[in-house]
Amino acid sequence: MHSEVQTPRFLEVLLFAVFVTLFMNGLDMTYHLLTGWVVHLNYAAVKLTMIFVASLLVTWLLGVGRKQNVVTSISGPLAFYVYYLFANPTLDRAIFSLDEQFWFFFLHVAFMLLAYGVVSSNKSWARGINAWWCSFTAGLLGIMFAWRFAGMSEEDAARAMTYHVALPLHAMILIAVCVSVIFGFFLTKELDATTKKNIRPGKVLSLLGLAILIGSVITLIGVGVLNGWIAGLLAAIVYAVVYNHNYFEELRDASNTPVCRVRGFCIAIPALLVGAFYEFVPRAVIKSISPTLLFDFTLGSKRIRQNDLILVATLLLLVGGIMLYTVVSSRWRCSSNV
Numbered sequence: 001m002h003s004e005v006q007t008p009r010f011l012e013v014l015l016f017a018v019f020v021t022l023f024m025n026g027l028d029m030t031y032h033l034l035t036g037w038v039v040h041l042n043y044a045a046v047k048l049t050m051i052f053v054a055s056l057l058v059t060w061l062l063g064v065g066r067k068q069n070v071v072t073s074i075s076g077p078l079a080f081y082v083y084y085l086f087a088n089p090t091l092d093r094a095i096f097s098l099d100e101q102f103w104f105f106f107l108h109v110a111f112m113l114l115a116y117g118v119v120s121s122n123k124s125w126a127r128g129i130n131a132w133w134c135s136f137t138a139g140l141l142g143i144m145f146a147w148r149f150a151g152m153s154e155e156d157a158a159r160a161m162t163y164h165v166a167l168p169l170h171a172m173i174l175i176a177v178c179v180s181v182i183f184g185f186f187l188t189k190e191l192d193a194t195t196k197k198n199i200r201p202g203k204v205l206s207l208l209g210l211a212i213l214i215g216s217v218i219t220l221i222g223v224g225v226l227n228g229w230i231a232g233l234l235a236a237i238v239y240a241v242v243y244n245h246n247y248f249e250e251l252r253d254a255s256n257t258p259v260c261r262v263r264g265f266c267i268a269i270p271a272l273l274v275g276a277f278y279e280f281v282p283r284a285v286i287k288s289i290s291p292t293l294l295f296d297f298t299l300g301s302k303r304i305r306q307n308d309l310i311l312v313a314t315l316l317l318l319v320g321g322i323m324l325y326t327v328v329s330s331r332w333r334c335s336s337n338v
Contacts, residue, residue, distance in 0.1 A: 275316030
């Protein structure tokens with residue numbers, strides 16, 4: 001007889017993965033900007049994709065917990081390290097320094113462990129820190145997207161993205177977080193004393209933070225008024241969503257219906273084989289087998305590039321690896337539910 005298994009809502013899983021992704025990338029981009037390593041949109045997009053997919057799959061299949069934190073924190077950074085190991089450079093490495101060295105893997109794992117731990121906490125201070133970093137990431141991404149839509153080249157955008165651009169964004173968001181947390185602390189006491197209910201004041205007070213963000217966005221120096229407003233609005237919206245969210249208690253140690261071993265292997269093994277083929281087999285060898293395997297054609301207005309194949313291959317390796325781990329680690333659970 002099967003015991004009841006708690007199935008997390010997909011929206012909660014999705015939000016958790018988004019929060020972890022934004023938080024980790026905010027830490028990563030801040031470190032890079034402070035230490036002189038380049039930050040640009042393509043670089044950020046790959047990391048956002050890998051971290052999001054890893055967080056989403058692990059949370060959906062295994063829930064939220066310490067073991068899940070370790071699995072997510074290793075698989076995500078390992079995936080984009082492998083990607084950068086095999087992808088063709090899009091920036092001149094003689095001019096721009098990217099975090100392609102192996103020691104960065106351990107730094108990224110540390111950032112992931114911290115981001116996952118803060119996002120999974122339901123403490124008020126953790127909500128404030130999470131809102132700060134997630135909205136900062138959204139603001140920086142808004143600036144980079146605005147530059148891309150304005151036609152700025154990738155090299156010029158990489159040169160322009162410095163901590164002098166990020167500092168005003170960090171400062172105004174920190175002000176909003178402090179205001180919300182400090183005023184929220186006193187208002188919570190008053191509400192608890194009168195209503196005997198745990199009413200989170202952030203749902204009202206974060207509007208003050210929102211106003212501070214939008215009102216202060218003009219102080220973004222060097223990115224232009226329009227780009228500044230785009231960044232500020234994105235940061236403000238993300239701040240309000242993150243700070244007001246009722247945190248992920250239902251995901252803690254919850255899991256989806258245990259994965260059927262046969263189905264799990266049927267997903268994991270083909271994904272690993274196809275991913276490994278395109279990731280590790282040289283392009284010339286693949287072309288000698290069949291040029292069709294390189295997908296050398298134009299899809300709409302976009303031509304399929306080698307890096308596109310490497311990205312898909314890395315995602316297949318990531319999905320296959322997480323699925324294989326899920327099948328193996330949940331074997332005892334499946335047998336215990338019989």
